[in-house]
Amino acid sequence: NAQNRIVRGKVTSADKGTTLANVTVLLKGGNTRTTTDANGNFSIQVQDNKAVLLFYLVDYATREVPVADNSTLEVALELKNENLGEVVVVGYGTVKKSDVTGAVVSLKSKDLTPGANINVEQTLMGRASGVQVYQKSGEPGSAMSVKIRGASSITAGNDPLYVIDGMPVNNLSPVTGSGAGFVATPNPRNPLNSLNPADIESVEILKDASATAIYGSRGSNGVVMITTKKGKSGRLSVNYSTYYGVQKASNSLEMLTGQQYKDVLNAIIDDGGGVASERVTNDPVNVDWQKELYRSANVQSHDLSLSGGKDNTRFYASLGYFNQEGVLQNSSVKRYTARLNLENSVAQKYAFGVSFNTSYIRDNFNSVGIGVNENASALYAAINYDPSYPIFNTDGSYNRSPFMTTIDHPLILANGQYANSDGFRTFGTVYGEYFFVPGFSLKIKGSGDVNITQRNTWLDPSTILGAPTGGIASINTGNVNYYMGEATLNYKKEFGQDHVINAVAGATSEHFGSNSFGGNGRGYALPDLTYNAIGTGNSTLNQIGSGRASTKIISFLGRVNYSYKDRYLLTASFRADGSSRFGVNNRFGYFPSVALGWKMHEESFLKGVSFIDELKFRVSYGVIGNQSIANYLYITTFSGGGDAVFGGNRYTSLAPSRVANPDLKWEAAKQADIGIDFALFDSRLTGSLEYYERRTSDLLLDLPQPLSTGFAVKTQNIGRMKNTGIDLHIAADVLRSKQGFNWNIGTVLSTVKNRVLSLGPLKQIITGGAGFITNASIIKPGESLGSYYGYEVLGVWQTHDDFSNAPTGVKPGDLKFRDLDNNKQINADDRVILGKSLPDFTYGITNTFGFRRVSLSVFLEGSKGGSVLNNAAIDSYFPISFRRNKLAKPYLNRWTPENPTNEYPSFVNPTSQGQQTVNSRTVEDASYLRLQSVRLSYDFNLHNKVIKGLQAYVTGQNLFTITKYSGIDPAVNSIGDDILKIDYSSYPMTRSFLFGLNVQF
Amino acid sequence: EKALDVTPPGEFAPGNVLTTEKGIRSVLFSSYAGIQNPTPTRYLINNAEVTTDVGYNTGGAENLTLVQLINFTWDASLGTLQADVWAPTYRTIRDANIVLENIGNVNAPDASKKGYAAEARFLRAYGYYLLYIWFGPVPLRTSSTAEATLARATDEQMKSFIETELAAAITDLPDPGKEEAFARANKGAAWSVLAKFYLNTRQWQKAADACQQVTNFGYYQLFPTYQNLFTVENEGNKEMIMVHPCRNQDGFGNWYSAGALPPGFKTSAQVPSFVWTASMANFATQYRMRSAFTNTFDTINDQRSILLLRHYVNTSNAWVNLLSTPDNVRSLKYWDNATVGNHSGNDVPIIRYADILLSRAEALNEVNGPTQEALDLINQVRKRAGIGNLTMADATGKEVLRDLILRERAWEFYSEGLRREDLLRHDKFISLAKARGITAAADKHKLFPIPQTEIDANPACKQNPDY
Structure with missing residues (x-):
């Protein structure tokens, strides 16, 4: 019966010729299905000669085979080509790369920056267009600054949403307190350190509204989708990767040596500055305090992974160990990770699996905060400490300079003030998918994430801060937890030849929780046991505290992808988010988006153009949100106020927590995007160019309140901001020689132009600072966020200048500031905008050279047009105290009547005009070009039964930097701010050399 | 929607705070905490003295602020005016308003309620008095729910409010010594x-x-x-x-001595009972007294001059004569042998x-x-x-x-921070500044400018003339 016949066949692997088991064979347009047996054989009933069979197997390209008159079929499946038919992970699903309509950067593990990377963010630097990544400090494991298409918010967060295997990540730190007396580092450790970069298969960065609107209220800063490695069917594959390296501080500040210090300071006293009693009279030694704190530090990493699969089951399991010492004494991070990804599936029938990650991280912290004087960090002390006295007394004890009463000896600080933390984080997802019919499935997913941390802090009695109290010990513990349940319906159907619909609809419920507890003790008779015996101090001085908070989000989402003639693409998505962070008036927010794509190269008029392989236009528009604000801002409550003191005793008090705003709602960003993707000349030249405009309105702004209300701020939906920019990505195979020589250049360039459009009723907000610096920046309509606000230095007052219009008391050798209002006073009215922290553009250039088994990769990255405020310069221009050490260059070249320079003042009376700390000399250009990494690798040609592959490599990181910036590094930011940059005794960047091996068994 | 209702687990519901005696008392204590202001008292003292013929300062980070006050070049952006005077005082006023608005609903005996109300009334009136002395008439907030934007009261309204409110408070306040503990109002x-x-x-x-x-x-x-x-x-x-009550603890310390101690101070024959220890901070900043003032003292007979340090022995056991440098005498009024770091425990007098x-x-x-x-x-x-x-x-x-x-x-x-108001009352604040060679001194300086943040956020509040 021709209407109902049996077709038999065999499925093989196209490249190896081996038979393939467990291939799903499906009758197109029907429900009939079967799978191949262990020998790759199948049989299936078909109705007529028009029947088409579909062959599915994980890792292989799906094939459609018409039955025609055949009664037996030989079908060969090809392994998925890495580029053709590549699948891109997007929110709640995947799409074929060629069908992407949004602005999405897809990076495979091989595209990530190599080197000693503890977290995924470090691997993204300069790799993805539209993503601005910089390392704020060289401290091991410290947080990076990651912005997707710039900052979209002023006071709500600017970090992208991270999604690991479909689970949105709650990136709150479990412990926020730093410990009593210990000035916290404003760049805390990155919570993403829990995810081992070696486990990452791909990273997709969703940039435009069409891609991110499916994450609704958390989409406006972009989304980073991280997919971990999955097992592949076939034999067990064992992989061992390791590297070992040495790191050094890449730079240090050039301070006065002991002899220079004596000469210059005494000369300034001779010229009428300082006080006679502060004259340097000792026979100076030359101590380089920064050098005393730095060390050569090791880093090593070991990763072992096993993957494989049989029948319907595949797994990937890994163990990782990472240990990085910091170049500053007593700072390090050590991490142990384990992962298991397990999946059981039959294509178009069912799938279930788990993805599970656990980690233990031990962090050691030196004090690197932005404290001043007795609260200063060891690095601050190193920059400021008297270099003329020996480090040690003759008896071996530390020698404090008698002129440094408020700053502690740098080595006493480095060894006597420290903290460490133990962090345990486990997260994972369990999912199941059931296909009612092929192309229509229900997927249920549950995720959880628990991050538990204990932080211990100790201030030894040998330090200035620890001495009065007999040592201070603190323990802070906390946990951050997250639970999510998600159900989605997925539908994919082709209608005729021309129409393909792919749709998803679902609902999610998420819970975010946090708990914390902290206590500290003082007055230890014996300080030997530090925080390990926190209760052995003076019990009357003990302090404790706790906190607890929770947030919920309930969401409904949907998306339709429609493709017509595989040429015209439409994507429309919608999400409704309800959050407990907002009052009942505005609890739900709605986030729609739409995108259109046109695959021009599929049009007949381009079919004949041989050099065009791909040419795709796309436009998108959508509304996305931001809800990164504190909890409970809409509720009036009371919480602990300052203690009152009566009769010498303290009494606790309660004060209103905030000005509640019941009308609070989402910060909404409307983003439009236009882009073109191209592949030319046999795909030797590929790339994409995108232009976007994002307008954020209803900014969640901590609007300064009249302080006369008793409150400093009220969070309100006020103000507007705009980001525009271009993302460019070009890759070129410059050479593909038959002799085996290849040269590939990859370039990314991202521009961002930020403009504040409105601050509602406010004309401007002057804010930002660190240590003694206050009001360093201005937020003002028409200007960029992170604009530095201060005084313009015109030069130095010279002996023969006309002093008739000079500010009172100015002498030759003093800095000449621009007196805008000509009132003969340099005061707040004379401030102007001196630059902005946000660069005009950032870029990365990767050159990869391959010759047979040798590969050389050279990666440059850079930034142009941004500024940074240099606190070391401020401390030298406006010294807190005469005897503190100073930067060598300005002081050795200072103005004197014999050296009438316009560059540097005389420093005789540096504060005579007040303290214009933020000025055009201390705000410096932070543009740079950096040779970020060079990697040379060799693949051994092995024909070994045990070892299947062996690669050895050397990597050099941060090899040189070209910059005009005079401070320690143009990229640093010591204040933990996302936008404003201040170099404040920054932890130096490191230069490292690694040797590594990858072995496959 | 219901599923999204949360109650902050770590915060107190207004219902519990504002209807119970313990709750309202806690809010009253927060009102006290605002003006007790222990650690910033050094600014209250210095701001009111380096602008006069008594006080002087060099060095350290505090000099960033004080040099502007010394030279009469301060403007509305000067942080101390906002951080040490304006903001904490208005927090006191805010909390006093909350107490007064809710005291009627509190479940407590009438006598206690009257007492709390009188204390709140006193704190609020004192707060406005303090603001008036520093800034002139200010926005007069008598309700916690008033509009954020509020114009300054007239001079007449301001004076009348302070006078009548203090008079009203007196009725229900306890007699001196009968208050619950020292530093509660009486x-x-x-x-x-x-x-x-x-x-x-x-x-x-x-x-x-x-x-x-x-x-x-x-x-x-x-x-x-x-x-x-x-x-x-x-x-x-x-x-x-x-007084501003102080304790030798973080957040409650009197920091004056840490600033007043000369470099390397160990001990002095003038105040032999005070011995510096390694537990005590000695700031980079130097709170100094003007020679023109210290030279007027009868140092032989006047016991008050003992606390003005003229010489000392430093940590290298060298004898240092402070008189050899002009304007370099130090005030050791608040010495405390139990000082912990910056924190001395001495109360700072407001009215003696x-x-x-x-x-x-x-x-x-x-x-x-x-x-x-x-x-x-x-x-x-x-x-x-x-x-x-x-x-x-x-x-x-x-x-x-x-x-x-x-x-x-x-x-x-x-x-003790009284000199500025004394000179103003005697109309010598500006003339003495000019006599010290401060040409910038002008009539506008008789009032400090309203902090710029207030002017920016409260458009109805107009700045003092010429600022």
Whole structure:
């Protein structure tokens, strides 16, 4: 019966010729299905000669085979080509790369920056267009600054949403307190350190509204989708990767040596500055305090992974160990990770699996905060400490300079003030998918994430801060937890030849929780046991505290992808988010988006153009949100106020927590995007160019309140901001020689132009600072966020200048500031905008050279047009105290009547005009070009039964930097701010050399 | 929607706080905490003294601020005006308003409720008095729900509010010594604030009468030895009518000594009982006293000069003469052997009984010219200091006595932050600055500018003239 016949066949692997088991064979347009047996054989009933069979197997390209008159079929499946038919992970699903309509950067593990990377963010630097990544400090494991298409918010967060295997990540730190007396580092450790970069298969960065609107209220800063490695069917594959390296501080500040210090300071006293009693009279030694704190530090990493699969089951399991010492004494991070990804599936029938990650991280912290004087960090002390006295007394004890009463000896600080933390984080997802019919499935997913941390802090009695109290010990513990349940319906159907619909609809419920507890003790008779015996101090001085908070989000989402003639693409998505962070008036927010794509190269008029392989236009528009604000801002409550003191005793008090705003709602960003993707000349030249405009309105702004209300701020939906920019990505195979020589250049360039459009009723907000610096920046309509606000230095007052219009008391050798209002006073009215922290553009250039088994990769990255405020310069221009050490260059070249320079003042009376700390000399250009990494690798040609592959490599990181910036590094930011940059005794960047091996068994 | 309702697990619901006695009391204590202001008192002192003929400063981070005050180049962006005066005082006012608005609903005996209300009323009125002295009339907030944008009151409204509210508070406040604990408000404190308010607004007869009311309690008296008046051991003595209470703990410390100690201070023959230890901070900044002031002291007889350090032994055991550098004498008024780091435990006086005595003398002189009654009041203070009486022969006229009183007040109250208001009252604030060579000094400086943040956020609030 021709209407109902049996077709038999065999499925093989196209490249190896081996038979393939467990291939799903499906009758197109029907429900009939079967799978191949262990020998790759199948049989299936078909109705007529028009029947088409579909062959599915994980890792292989799906094939459609018409039955025609055949009664037996030989079908060969090809392994998925890495580029053709590549699948891109997007929110709640995947799409074929060629069908992407949004602005999405897809990076495979091989595209990530190599080197000693503890977290995924470090691997993204300069790799993805539209993503601005910089390392704020060289401290091991410290947080990076990651912005997707710039900052979209002023006071709500600017970090992208991270999604690991479909689970949105709650990136709150479990412990926020730093410990009593210990000035916290404003760049805390990155919570993403829990995810081992070696486990990452791909990273997709969703940039435009069409891609991110499916994450609704958390989409406006972009989304980073991280997919971990999955097992592949076939034999067990064992992989061992390791590297070992040495790191050094890449730079240090050039301070006065002991002899220079004596000469210059005494000369300034001779010229009428300082006080006679502060004259340097000792026979100076030359101590380089920064050098005393730095060390050569090791880093090593070991990763072992096993993957494989049989029948319907595949797994990937890994163990990782990472240990990085910091170049500053007593700072390090050590991490142990384990992962298991397990999946059981039959294509178009069912799938279930788990993805599970656990980690233990031990962090050691030196004090690197932005404290001043007795609260200063060891690095601050190193920059400021008297270099003329020996480090040690003759008896071996530390020698404090008698002129440094408020700053502690740098080595006493480095060894006597420290903290460490133990962090345990486990997260994972369990999912199941059931296909009612092929192309229509229900997927249920549950995720959880628990991050538990204990932080211990100790201030030894040998330090200035620890001495009065007999040592201070603190323990802070906390946990951050997250639970999510998600159900989605997925539908994919082709209608005729021309129409393909792919749709998803679902609902999610998420819970975010946090708990914390902290206590500290003082007055230890014996300080030997530090925080390990926190209760052995003076019990009357003990302090404790706790906190607890929770947030919920309930969401409904949907998306339709429609493709017509595989040429015209439409994507429309919608999400409704309800959050407990907002009052009942505005609890739900709605986030729609739409995108259109046109695959021009599929049009007949381009079919004949041989050099065009791909040419795709796309436009998108959508509304996305931001809800990164504190909890409970809409509720009036009371919480602990300052203690009152009566009769010498303290009494606790309660004060209103905030000005509640019941009308609070989402910060909404409307983003439009236009882009073109191209592949030319046999795909030797590929790339994409995108232009976007994002307008954020209803900014969640901590609007300064009249302080006369008793409150400093009220969070309100006020103000507007705009980001525009271009993302460019070009890759070129410059050479593909038959002799085996290849040269590939990859370039990314991202521009961002930020403009504040409105601050509602406010004309401007002057804010930002660190240590003694206050009001360093201005937020003002028409200007960029992170604009530095201060005084313009015109030069130095010279002996023969006309002093008739000079500010009172100015002498030759003093800095000449621009007196805008000509009132003969340099005061707040004379401030102007001196630059902005946000660069005009950032870029990365990767050159990869391959010759047979040798590969050389050279990666440059850079930034142009941004500024940074240099606190070391401020401390030298406006010294807190005469005897503190100073930067060598300005002081050795200072103005004197014999050296009438316009560059540097005389420093005789540096504060005579007040303290214009933020000025055009201390705000410096932070543009740079950096040779970020060079990697040379060799693949051994092995024909070994045990070892299947062996690669050895050397990597050099941060090899040189070209910059005009005079401070320690143009990229640093010591204040933990996302936008404003201040170099404040920054932890130096490191230069490292690694040797590594990858072995496959 | 319901599923999204959360209650903050770590915060208190208004219902519980504002209807219970313990709750409302806690809010009242927050109101106190605002003006007790222990750690920033050094700014309250310095701001009111480096602008005058008494105080001076060099070095350290605090000099960033103080040099502007010394040179009369300050403007509305000066942080201390906002952080140490404006903001904390308005927090006191905010919490006092909350207490007064809700006290009627509190489940407590009427007597307690009246007492709490009177304390809140007193705190609010004192807060406005303080703001008035520093800034002139300010936005007068008497309700916690008032619009954020609020114009400044008129001078008349301001004065009338302070006067009537203090008077109203006095009725229900306890007598001196009957308050629950020292530093809680009592009738004596309220009369004293009223007296100082009348004095500084030159309502002389009312000032004299209010001072007399304080004396009439029969409770207050001068502490016998000036040198020990400010020590931690003698806190709460009967001369201290109102103080900023301090403890040698983080957040509650008096930091004045850390700034006043000269470099490497170890000990001094002047105050041998004070011995510096490694546990005590010695700031980079130097709080100094002007020679033009310290040179006027009778250092042989006047006990008050003992606490003005003229020489010391440093940690290298060298003897250092502070007089060899101009304007370099230090005030050790707040020395505390139990100082922990920056934190000394000495309370900083706001109003002492000596102030009440001298204030009444000054008011009487303004009303009647020199009288024996006025001189007797002054002589009580001089006697305790160990110097001879003023006689009618010294006080040859109203203006002469006025100057003598002003001089006496400098000797008596240095490092207590009263000099600015004293000079303003005597109309010498600007003229003395000019005499010191500060050409920038102008009439506008008689008031500090409203902090710029307030002007920016509250468009109805207009800046003081010429700022």
